[in-house]
Amino acid sequence: MNQAVPLSRKVSGADVEGPVARARRLVPLIKAEAETTDKLGTLSPNAVQAFKDAELFWMLVPRDYGGLGCDIVELVETLEEVSYADGSSGWSLMANSLATGQAAVFLQEDAVETMFGDCARPIAAGMPGPGGTADIVDGGYEVQGSFRFGSGCAHANWLISGMLVREGGKQREVAPGQPEVAACYTRRENVEFVGNWEVMGLKGTGSYDYRVPEQFVPFSFALERTVNVPLRGGDHFKVGAMGLGAAGHAGVALGLMKRALEEIAVIASYKKRPAYPGVVGDSPVFKSDFVSLEAQYIAARLMVLKAFGDAQEYGRNNVALDVEQNQRMRQAATFAHIVASDVVRKCHMWSGSEGLRVPSAMGRCLTDMYVATNHVFVDPQTLVNAAEAIVQSWVRRAAVKG
Numbered sequence: 001m002n003q004a005v006p007l008s009r010k011v012s013g014a015d016v017e018g019p020v021a022r023a024r025r026l027v028p029l030i031k032a033e034a035e036t037t038d039k040l041g042t043l044s045p046n047a048v049q050a051f052k053d054a055e056l057f058w059m060l061v062p063r064d065y066g067g068l069g070c071d072i073v074e075l076v077e078t079l080e081e082v083s084y085a086d087g088s089s090g091w092s093l094m095a096n097s098l099a100t101g102q103a104a105v106f107l108q109e110d111a112v113e114t115m116f117g118d119c120a121r122p123i124a125a126g127m128p129g130p131g132g133t134a135d136i137v138d139g140g141y142e143v144q145g146s147f148r149f150g151s152g153c154a155h156a157n158w159l160i161s162g163m164l165v166r167e168g169g170k171q172r173e174v175a176p177g178q179p180e181v182a183a184c185y186t187r188r189e190n191v192e193f194v195g196n197w198e199v200m201g202l203k204g205t206g207s208y209d210y211r212v213p214e215q216f217v218p219f220s221f222a223l224e225r226t227v228n229v230p231l232r233g234g235d236h237f238k239v240g241a242m243g244l245g246a247a248g249h250a251g252v253a254l255g256l257m258k259r260a261l262e263e264i265a266v267i268a269s270y271k272k273r274p275a276y277p278g279v280v281g282d283s284p285v286f287k288s289d290f291v292s293l294e295a296q297y298i299a300a301r302l303m304v305l306k307a308f309g310d311a312q313e314y315g316r317n318n319v320a321l322d323v324e325q326n327q328r329m330r331q332a333a334t335f336a337h338i339v340a341s342d343v344v345r346k347c348h349m350w351s352g353s354e355g356l357r358v359p360s361a362m363g364r365c366l367t368d369m370y371v372a373t374n375h376v377f378v379d380p381q382t383l384v385n386a387a388e389a390i391v392q393s394w395v396r397r398a399a400v401k402g
Contacts (some may be wrong), residue, residue, distance in 0.1 A: 019059040019070045023081035026050050030085035034204070035359045041197050042154040042206030043092050056082075056093060057123050060101025060244070062233035065116050067104065071236045072244070072312045073305055076251040080301075083255025084262075087368030088204030090255050094248040095151035095205070099124035099160045102241055103185060105233040108220035111185065112232075115158060125156035128183040128225050128241070129376075132212055134163035140218040141165070143184055146211045148196075154206040157188045161212050162225060174224065182222040183241070190215055201367030228320060238315030239308070239329065246333035249377050250304045253333075253340040256372070257297045260347035260365040265290065267354050267362070286350060293343045300339040307332035324393050327386035337378040344369040 029050050036044040043051075051057050059078060061067020070078065075097070083090025103115055103124055115122045132145015143163050153159060165172045165180040172180040194209035228240030239247070268281035268290070280286050307328045314325050348355045348366040355362035372378075 019056060019068050019074055019078040020081060022054040022056060023078045026054055027081065027085040030082060030089045034086035034089065034364065037086060037088050037204030038359065040204065042204060043089060047089055048155045051093060057096050057100055058121060059097050061104040065104050065112065066121065069233065072239055072247050072308045076247050076304060076308055079248055079251025080255040080258065083252045084259045087252065087256050087364060088202050090252045091202050091205045092152040094252055095125050096123050096156065098244050098248050099126060102223065102244065105230045105237050106223045106227050106241065107185070111220040122158050123156045124158040124160055124185065125152035126150050126160040128160050128162045130162040130164045130181045132161060132163045134165045134182045134184060136165065136167045140216055141182060141184065141222065142214065143217050144212055144214040148209050149207045150210050151205045151207040153208055153210060158185050159188060159191045159210065160185050174226065181225045183225045184217040184222040186212060186215065186217060199371065201371035235316040236312035238321055239311050243311060243326065243329045245377055246329045247308050249375065250333040250336045252372055253336045254301050254304060256365050256369045257340045257343045259361065260344040261294055261297060263362045263365065264347040264350050267351050271352060271354065273352065280350065289346065289350070293346055296339050296343050300336045304332045304336050324389045327389040330382045331386045331390065334378040334382045337373045341369055341373045
């Protein structure tokens with residue numbers, strides 16, 4: 001019997017403030033802590049405590065297990081709000097909430113009881129992409145590996161690490177040419193941290209290198225990284241671990257766009273340049289550029305919310321998502337980054353010397369966005385991979401219309 005969360009820990013539902021509203025309340029604090037977070041290279045203690053108090057680390061955790069039980073659209077909107085306040089803080093919250101939520105939704109019961117039992121509030125982080133090996137043994141895996149980009153791991157007590165699964169010394173595959181990757185959860189004390197996070201953007205994400213020494217991990221503490229069959233939490237989790245990741249990255253990009261637009265609107269209202277008769281904001285060129293950039297943000301945001309809203313609704317009404325639904329999530333996340341990189345760059349250009357200052361919110365938006373866009377999850381190849389399913393959907397529609 002699962003005794004993970006006593007009744008006193010269950011979230012009751014309608015009376016509970018949603019994660020988006022909680023995130024909005026934290027915006028002033030996260031803005032104020034942004035410089036400290038960057039200097040520390042990881043979330044400031046005040047930011048960590050604020051996320052704990054607002055229970056945002058556990059926003060994806062089902063209510064029966066002490067979380068907020070948010071859906072995928074709420075995840076996007078929550079991360080947008082936090083990333084608007086500070087990109088590093090939004091990215092860290094993304095990493096922690098995804099790793100923690102996936103544990104609660106996809107792991108087996110005994111693992112969930114260990115991690116979430118006795119009113120525990122675990123915070124997970126790490127790198128689910130393959131960086132080690134998992135040799136199948138009786139009851140689990142013998143794992144080991146070295147990992148980079150463990151975002152949010154400085155304040156985490158569980159680490160998720162992707163391991164290439166081997167059986168009898170041979171790599172296992174989930175499909176031809178697709179290796180099986182077990183994302184294994186290990187306690188913090190069983191991981192060695194290396195550091196190595198001195199970067200130009202997303203400086204405060206604590207994306208440290210770490211090493212998992214050789215150790216045993218039970219099968220129940222691992223999930224295949226393409227998993228899309230939720231064991232608890234609701235049918236919207238049929239978007240799977242990959243869909244959740246796409247939603248998280250999209251939310252960060254939207255937040256950075258939103259902040260850049262706000263910053264340049266304010267800067268342009270007082271900034272003067274020699275070639276302009278008044279402030280920059282009165283220039284017809286700036287006005288035309290700004291409304292175009294805002295339209296790009298609105299269009300990308302609507303696309304993201306539609307893609308993930310459609311996907312979670314499809315999951316609620318079907319056994320599993322089809323190929324097109326999965327690829328449209330990836331399309332939306334990557335497209336949001338393409339648009340955001342352009343919007344943020346142009347906002348920064350209009351800011352002139354204001355955006356060159358260190359620290360400056362506009363400068364952070366630029367460097368954070370450039371680093372976010374370099375993530376493999378939103379590599380241009382994702383659009384190539386999505387093309388066949390999306391093109392064929394248009395072909396089918398044309399056939400129906402005759």
